[in-house]
Amino acid sequence: MNIIDAKNISFAYRVLNKQHSSLNTLFRDFLHGRVSIEDYLALDNLTFEVKKGQTVAIIGKNGAGKSTLLKILARVIKPTTGEIEITGEIAPMIELGAGFNSELTGRENILFYSSLLGRDINKVKNRVNEIITWAGVEDHLDYQLRTYSTGMVARLAFSIATDQIPDLLLIDEVLSVGDGEFALKSKARINEIINSGCTVIMVSHDLATVAELAQKVIWIEKGEIKMVGLPTEVIAAYQASGS
Amino acid sequence: MRAKKLSLSSLTGFSKNNLQLLRLLVQQELTLRYKRSVIGIGWTLLNPMLTSFVLWIVFSFLFAGKLQAGQQFAPYLMAGILLSTFFNQGLMQAANSIASNGGVLTKVAVPPRIFAFAAALAAFINFLIGLLPLAIVVYMSGQTLKLTLPLVLLVGLFLAIFVSGIGLALSVVFIRFEDARNIVNVLLLMLVYLTPIFYPIGILDSRMQQIVNLNPLTSFLDAFRWSFSDNAVVTWADFTYLAVVSIFSFIAGNYFFNKRWSKTIAML
Numbered sequence: 001m002n003i004i005d006a007k008n009i010s011f012a013y014r015v016l017n018k019q020h021s022s023l024n025t026l027f028r029d030f031l032h033g034r035v036s037i038e039d040y041l042a043l044d045n046l047t048f049e050v051k052k053g054q055t056v057a058i059i060g061k062n063g064a065g066k067s068t069l070l071k072i073l074a075r076v077i078k079p080t081t082g083e084i085e086i087t088g089e090i091a092p093m094i095e096l097g098a099g100f101n102s103e104l105t106g107r108e109n110i111l112f113y114s115s116l117l118g119r120d121i122n123k124v125k126n127r128v129n130e131i132i133t134w135a136g137v138e139d140h141l142d143y144q145l146r147t148y149s150t151g152m153v154a155r156l157a158f159s160i161a162t163d164q165i166p167d168l169l170l171i172d173e174v175l176s177v178g179d180g181e182f183a184l185k186s187k188a189r190i191n192e193i194i195n196s197g198c199t200v201i202m203v204s205h206d207l208a209t210v211a212e213l214a215q216k217v218i219w220i221e222k223g224e225i226k227m228v229g230l231p232t233e234v235i236a237a238y239q240a241s242g243s
Numbered sequence: 244m245r246a247k248k249l250s251l252s253s254l255t256g257f258s259k260n261n262l263q264l265l266r267l268l269v270q271q272e273l274t275l276r277y278k279r280s281v282i283g284i285g286w287t288l289l290n291p292m293l294t295s296f297v298l299w300i301v302f303s304f305l306f307a308g309k310l311q312a313g314q315q316f317a318p319y320l321m322a323g324i325l326l327s328t329f330f331n332q333g334l335m336q337a338a339n340s341i342a343s344n345g346g347v348l349t350k351v352a353v354p355p356r357i358f359a360f361a362a363a364l365a366a367f368i369n370f371l372i373g374l375l376p377l378a379i380v381v382y383m384s385g386q387t388l389k390l391t392l393p394l395v396l397l398v399g400l401f402l403a404i405f406v407s408g409i410g411l412a413l414s415v416v417f418i419r420f421e422d423a424r425n426i427v428n429v430l431l432l433m434l435v436y437l438t439p440i441f442y443p444i445g446i447l448d449s450r451m452q453q454i455v456n457l458n459p460l461t462s463f464l465d466a467f468r469w470s471f472s473d474n475a476v477v478t479w480a481d482f483t484y485l486a487v488v489s490i491f492s493f494i495a496g497n498y499f500f501n502k503r504w505s506k507t508i509a510m511l
Contacts, residue, residue, distance in 0.1 A: 014506060014509075021420070021421050022421050023420045023422050074350070074351070074352055076348070076350065076351070076508065077508055077509065078505055090352065092350060094350040094351075095346075095350050098347050098350040098351065099346070099347040099350075099351060101271065101275075103278055104271070111267065112267050112271075115260065115263055115264040116347060116351050116353055117351060118258070118260050118261075118353065120259070120260050120263070121267075122263075
């Protein structure tokens with residue numbers, strides 16, 4: 001069964017020939033007839049599928065369109081053309097802690113962040129202890145988040161995001177969270193999630209991790225799919241291409 | 244309570260969990276603004292009183308005698324301040340809410356309109372809190388509260404709807420054009436002066452009166468003053484006008500927002 005079915009999806013950023021960030025400059029250039037509209041294709045006609053329970057890695061150079069694709073998968077943006085069908089609940093870990101409020105306490109942030117992820121906070125209330133213990137910040141639960149260290153914030157965010165196992169987990173370079181001990185712990189958690197049958201899609205530059213975790217690799221270059229296949233083959237071709 | 248929640252979620256297209264988020268956001272708006280101040284949420288009570296007091300000192304000489312018989316200047320003025328603060332704060336915060344939450348909106352699939360609605364609702368609740376000191380001022384100036392008091396809730400609800408509609412439309416424009424915010428600020432200032440907040444409408448000539456009466460804020464304000472403590476004259480036409488204007492703005496604002504959103508998020 002496919003959890004993701006993407007057919008010919010493209011995403012275009014509509015740009016004016018010059019970036020007008022103010023009405024003033026737009027109006028001036030408009031009067032001089034210097035305004036035209038162009039489409040910049042960030043993703044060009046991608047077709048792929050992901051089976052339920054699969055772990056898929058997306059690799060490619062910076063600017064290849066990986067982040068745009070991840071945003072489409074997270075349902076943050078819709079493809080300009082083409083069809084994509086995603087079934088089930090999605091947990092995006094695109095940027096850990098996006099949505100944290102430093103004025104709120106750890107406890108309040110747990111509820112707020114979970115709520116942003118679309119979870120039922122009445123259920124999350126019963127999980128606060130588990131979340132906080134796993135993140136290792138028990139003593140700071142009722143302190144404002146601005147008193148936390150960067151590592152503590154990242155740990156808390158990771159703990160919240162992975163507390164409920166979704167149908168589809170999206171990961172953008174977040175395996176490198178925190179210090180050595182926590183990096184191991186978070187890797188173990190990701191493994192646990194993968195083994196639980198959750199579908200995982202990750203974007204990573206860390207080819208060793210990709211080779212270890214992924215069952216399928218999609219290589220994107222300049223908005224197009226360059227190659228899809230088994231990790232060993234795709235990674236070898238990717239490295240051979242000189243990047 | 245449960246039945247109300249169900250109808251609310253079917254009305255807005257938000258899930259039950261989205262409504263929980265809305266509640267959290269409103270709570271944050273209300274409590275965080277004064278988090279680091281000593282008297283906390285007490286500022287919500289004090290702020291309109293202090294502003295009204297200053298304006299009362301300045302304008303009571305000029306305008307107190309110009310009001311219609313039976314009307315009192317102190318509650319007249321304070322009602323104006325409360326309502327215009329509700330409008331201004333609600334509108335600007337709703338309009339800025341999308342841009343300031345851009346970091347979240349580009350990473351998590353959450354209905355963006357929730358942020359604008361939360362801003363409008365928070366301004367509404369601040370307004371309701373401000374009714375308490377207004378009631379005190381009403382009694383101090385020798386008036387009494389009217390039985391039409393519950394209508395204030397209706398007026399406030401319509402203003403919240405009005406504000407979220409326009410705020411949503413502006414939020415998209417603000418993200419696209421940096422200087423739109425300054426232009427809107429000037430327009431808002433004009434709108435506020437075209438609302439009889441601290442002056443009685445009777446001091447204007449008939450042409451200006453017509454313009455001021457066309458301003459929907461004037462209808463909101465009159466309806467509020469009339470329902471609370473009889474400091475304005477209102478007809479059914481005013482109520483109809485404000486209802487039509489708010490529902491229309493809400494639908495138009497949401498429509499415009501939904502239409503532009505996919506282009507806008509690419510700029511966040």
